[in-house]
Every structure is written in C-alpha cells, then in structure tokens.
Amino acid sequence: MRECVYDIVYAVLVRGEKSDEVFHKLVRDAEPDKVAMIKRLSYGAIEYATQLDAVIQKYTNKKPDSLDEDVRICLLMAFHEILYADSVPEYATANEIVNLAEIKCKKNIKQKKSYINANIRTFLRDRESGADCFEGLRQNELLSLPDDLWEMLVGAYGKKTAKKIGGAFLQRQGEVTLNIDTSRISIAEYEGELKKRFEGIEVMPGRYMTDALIIRNSPDVRKLYGFDEGLFYVQDESSMLPVTVSGIRPGDTVIDVCGAPGGKSIHALMRLGGEGMMSIRDVSDGKVAKIRENLSRYPYENYECKVFDGRKTDEKWHERADVLLLDVPCSGIGIIGRKPELKYNCVKNAKELTGLQREIIDASVQMLKPGGTLIFSTCTINPDENDRNTDYLIEKYGFIAESLDDYIPDSLKSSQTASGRLTALPGIYEMDGFYVARLHKNG
Secondary structure, three states: OHHHHHHHHHHHHOOOOOHHHHHHHHOOOOOHHHHHHHHHHHHHHHHOHHHHHHHHHHHHOOOHHHOOHHHHHHHHHHHHHHHHOOOOOHHHHHHHHHHHHHHHOOOOHHHHHHHHHHHHHHHHHHHHOOOOOOOOOOHHHHOOOOHHHHHHHHHHHOHHHHHHHHHHHOOOOOOEEEEEOOOOOOHHHHHHHHHHHOOOOEEEEOOOOOOEEEEEOOOOHHHOOOOOOOOEEEOOHHHHHHHHOOOOOOOOEEEEOOOOOOHHHHHHHHHHOOOOEEEEEEOOHHHHHHHHHHHOOOOOOOEEEEEOOOOOOOHHHOOOEEEEEEEOOOOOHHHOOOOHHHHHOHHHHHHHHHHHHHHHHHHHHHHEEEEEEEEEEEOOOOOOOOHHHHHHHHHHHOOEEOOOOOOOOHHHOOHHHHOOEEEEOEOOEOOOOEEEEEEEOOO
C-alpha cells in the first residue's frame, strides 16, 4: 500500500503530474479495501507538504529542496502519517517507512535508511515528551500555503480572510454534490429513490442551488440511481453558478467556449430542455472526447461538439449566441481543496495565463448577439484573472454589468452581486472558490 502512496506523492510533487489522474492510474491493481486509505495518505501528504516541509526542516536542519527527492518523500509520508493518520500506530509507521526506503531510495540506500530512521525516531521522541512540532512555523506554513500564494491571498483579501481561505482548503467534508436534471425528475423524487436504494446514505438539499442535492456515505457515483440515464451530473454548487445566473431558457442559442469536461454544457442543456441549440467546443481532441463521453449519458441531441481553439475567431458563429459561456483556463486557486497540487504553482501559472485569457475573450465576444448575455467565470479567486478581465470586457467592448440577484438565493446576495459579480471564497461560502460575472452586450 505505501509503495502506491509513495508513487502517487512522488509523481505529483516531483514530476508535476495531476493528483486525480495519477491516483486513478496507480490504484487500478490495488486491493479494493486499500483504495480509500491510499487516497487519504497520498492526498494528505501532498496537501500538507508545505507544512510538513517546515517541520522536517526543523529536524534535519536542511531546506526541503536540498534533500534528495526520495528522502524528502519518505519523510513527508512518515510525518504526515504520524500527525494526521490516527488509525495507523506511530511506530508501525516508522518501521514501514524505513522498509519502504529500502525499496524506493536510489543510491546510498543504507545511509538514507539510517538518516530517515533517525529523523523519524527523534520526531517520535519529541512527541512523546510533549514538544510542539509546529512551534516557530509561520502562519502560511501552518496552513500549508506556499509563500507566494499566501502573499497573493493577503494582498487581495487581508490576513483574516486569507486565514479562513487557507483553513477551508484543508477541510475534507466527504460530500458529493449532484446537479439534478429537474426537467426529468423532481428533487423529492430523486431523493426518495436514493434513500430507498442505499441504506445509510445521507441526502441534504443544496445550500445555495435549488436543483442540487448533497450526499454523504455515497457509493461510487456510477452506482447511484439514474447515472446511466443522465438524471444528474456530479458538480459542485460553485460550478453551477454560471448557468444559474445566465438566464438560459428553452429555445436559446448557447455557446460554451471552453467546455471540457462538460459540466456547464450539460447544465445548460438541462435548462434548454431539448429546445434551441448549443455549440460546445474545446482546444484538443482529448478534451472534446471527454466532453462527448460525459454527454453520452444524457438524452439531449440539440448540440454540436467540436475541437476549436478559443483564441481563434469562429466566423460561422458570428453574432449567433443568445448566451456565451466564457469559462476561461485559470490558475484553479478556488479548487485547491480538491486538487491540492495546484497550490504549488498556481501563482506562477496565473501570471502566465492572463495573456491567454485575453486572447480567448477577444476572439469570443464576436459570437454573441447584440443584446445577448456573456457569462464570464473561473474556478480561481485571483482578482487579476477575474475582476481585471471583467473590467477589460466593460472598458474595451462596452459590456454592461447586470445584477445577479434575480438568479441567486438571499444567502449569496451582496453589493458585489448587485453589481453583476460574485467571488465565492472558501471559508466564507460552503463551496469551492469560484468567480462569475454577468454582462450584457449593447445592441
């Protein structure tokens, strides 16, 4: 089991792979009863890496990037298990990680095993004596936030809110949110079917969205009632915001510029109810294949799905859209709680993505009819990617911001939503971080 955990953590932190992709690839041959534990241990080590590196530095007197990669990963795993995996005996962890080092360490194996063992044992002795391993750590290290991300959050929202955001990233609620196709089944009917079919399942209404259900103690979502028939789509309530505030109605023509993996497109098709037309596109064959795979479970046929680079002008669709969904590639800061590896490069990525975002905006606005609605959204909470781009649309193209308040519950309304924007911050709202703006095209 720990070999699999090591391989996941190494692939993500050293090779820069995506946690969900490498996890699903590496657990295919794992014993079914070990999969949940593998996920907890691997994702936890990735999520707490900044904090754990700071603790490890106290014991090794070495900066994390000066340690050999194999030694660092073994120590990260050990310290994470000892601090956060209550079900694993601490000295069992020590023995197992030292044994793992013999398998995974490259070169100087004997010396590395001895070094890893010595640092783990010193750590355990200090814990037994009541020493505080977190003493002296800075606030961002305690929250396991890299320096650049902490500085960005503090600069944008202040220390108090930044602390809440960082704390929310570390909270795992074990919830799954379903976007129910209420044009085909009511919320009450679907909830009844779940409770009838799955003993022990907990079902709650969405906190913000009337067509959402939140479930706990769920089996694999592919086994849930209505999965094959497309009665629901797994989607956080934050990701439901763009279509919710769009005002899409049956008969509209809708374009989803960056559609992968298909959640917003599916939500829009639910709102169209089989009428009107939708054009769904993304930049690569792989992304479009994923969209088509997800769409295949749903009965809707009023759409086209194609490979198209959003940075290019699509003359075929010039001024055809009633609603333009513009969910641009972003740094993903809002979903760090689900994809913890994003925190380690998100600030750098944000700076690199702003140019791409503007290119997509410039190429896409011509597809919207005069009088149409543009929904700009991202899954980040970085103002440079959000408000700055919204301001750009208003200043360069003359778009007019429209209030979101007719489309959202009272619990989300504020002076910001009245002016056409919403930044959903983790720790302030009970959903992933997200940004959405509603804009009207003059005409």
